[in-house]
Amino acid sequence: MATAYGIHLGNSSGCLAVFANGAASVLANDAGDRVTPAIVALNGVEWEIGLPAKSGQASSKSIIKHNKRLMNNDFNEDDLTYVESSSSCRIQNDDKLVYEFETSETKLYSNPDNIATKIYAKLYTIASHSVQNEGDLKLVLAAPLNWSSTSRERLVKCAELAGFDVLQVISEPAAALLAYNIEESSEDLNVLVFRLGGSTCAASVVKVSSGFMSVEKNIFRADLGGQCLTKDLADYIAQEFRQRWKLDPHESRRAMAKLLQHADNCKHVLSTLSSAHVFIESLLDGVDWSQNVTRARFENIISSKISAYIEPAKKVIESFDGKITKIVLCGGSMKIPKLQSAIASLLPEAEVLSGINPDEVIAVGCAKQAGMILDLPELSLTDTSTEIEFLGKDIYLKYLDQTVKLFKEGTPQFAQNVCNIDVEKDAKDVSFTLHDDPDNDKFAEEVFNVESLTKPFKLKATLQPTNILLQVE
Structure with missing residues (x-):
């Protein structure tokens, strides 16, 4: 018997949801986390995917991050530079894009599609462990609205190589609305979908009418993401360390890699708790660092950048001629309460939908779509960009x-x-x-x-x- 799944693979993390018994739920990975880092590393001669790749001694690994940026057929030099600066493997962009992974024990070559397949294979393992009976694992994927059909087809091939049977690829804004069943509304609605991920941002206004969704306005930014906020928090901790020990972590790449990892964990904790404890063993020259960071302090650190982060949403609202009645927030960075309230303040009369974790919204919507497709056995979607026919009369x-x-x-x-x-x-x-x-x-x-x-x-x-x-x- 087939089981319906939904996956949203972003630049920073991936999330897997399953549709069963009429409801969608997120599946945790083997570490108990509901999202899996989209990071792949070669450690010695072994591949590490997800949390193992993110953790441990970074200097002994060859790591690739933000691989999804280079899965887009229309990537540019800025995308390539961003991936190179955040990864430790070498990237060759001659006739074909090639990753060179080198450790003290071996040298291996790979490419964006192979890396994406490894991440999907990790998620496939999680999915297969959740099924009691043998059967096909049917999948709906989400892709950015600005991606071409050929870029979407690359995602499909990677997921199918990992073992999934891909039913359909839908846009990220559509998946976000499906998560909250907005398409079932009996009234015509205009909805703001705001996604802020690790390294990109998108703001869309979607019109919903009789179950049909159409994107009226869309703004995409590749230069806005939660990584900037993580860096600001890491710089603050580095400054505190420098004042205490007269040592500057910025002078050591290894120390800053450690700082960024702990700052990212701290940022996620502060999304739900009022304070977080940071302990970094041997940050620099054998000196350990221990510090408490409050949510108020973190909000003060990022306050100067709030206006820049909500600018895409502000622009898309101003360009749209109509009343927006609902707001859907998605992307890991939208878990930050300060950013949530800033977006909500742009449309005081609109309802902010927040019943699902923002970094899980798109995967949940994909799982619901997969469940609906399996409920309609006549539906065959062999083409991921199928033409849609509409009813000609009431x-x-x-x-x-x-x-x-x-x-x-x-x-x-x-x-x-x-x-x-x-x-x-x-x-x-x-x-x-x-x-x-x-x-x-x-x-x-x-x-x-x-x-x-x-x-x-x-x-x-x-x-x-x-x-x-x-x-x-």
Whole structure:
């Protein structure tokens, strides 16, 4: 039996969610963490993926970070420079992009696709351990809105090489809305989706109408991310250390690598707690460092950059002619309360959806989409950029003396509508008819025996390519 999964692989981390029993949930990795660092390292002759690659003695490893930037076919020199500066492996960009991993024991060559496959293989292992019965692991992936179809196809191939059966690739804003079931809203909505990851940022306004989502405005920034905030916190800790011991960690690459790692952990702790303890063994010249950092201190450190971080959201709101009623926050850096309140202040009357951890939102949305696809066995998505057909007229449902507009013109295929049906408790058979106009004759009819159902009951309608499927629940 197939199981539905969703994965969001970002520049800094990856998250895996599963859809089971009508709900999506995030799967923890073998370390108990709900997100896995998107880092791969060659340590001696062994490959390390995730937390092992991030931890330990960095000087003995050859490491690649932010690999996703170079999975985009349209990457530029700035992307290449960013990946080179944050990684310790060499990158050759002649005829083809090649990573050169060198340790004291060996030298190996790889490329962005192979590295992505290794990360997907790590997530595949987590997924396979969560399944009791043997079966296909069906997957929906999320990709940035600005990626081309060829870049998305590269993601699909990497995930399939790792063992997944990829059903579809959807955009990150669409996945974020699916996580909160916003597409099921009976009203037309405009939603701000703001994603702030480790090294990139995107702000989108998405219009939701009858289950169909369309991106009205989008701004992408490759120069804004949580790494800048991590560096600011690391610089603050380095300054405190220098004042105490008259030693400057900035003069040692090894010391700064340690500092950045501990500052990143501290930043994540301060997203949920009011203080965090930093202890770094042998930071510089054998000197250990121990320090408490409060959330108030961290917010003071980053306060000068808040306006720059919310600028993409501010610009996309100003350029959009319409009322935005909901805000969806996603990306690991949006766990920071100061940033959450800053975005919320741009639209005081909008509802901020925060029931799901921001770094898990997109993966949860992908898992829900995978679950919906598996629920519709007729759906076949062999092409990741499939053309979508829309309903050309309104469809009405009639039963007893009631008339309901079931789907309105422009509704996409596979949209669903659930109606509450209230009938007499002793009712046995109920006839449902479909019409393209309330005054026209029926073009389809379905009769259900509802004698054994609890009243009122639910009628689920699914718009399929050649008919409308009615089911009672």
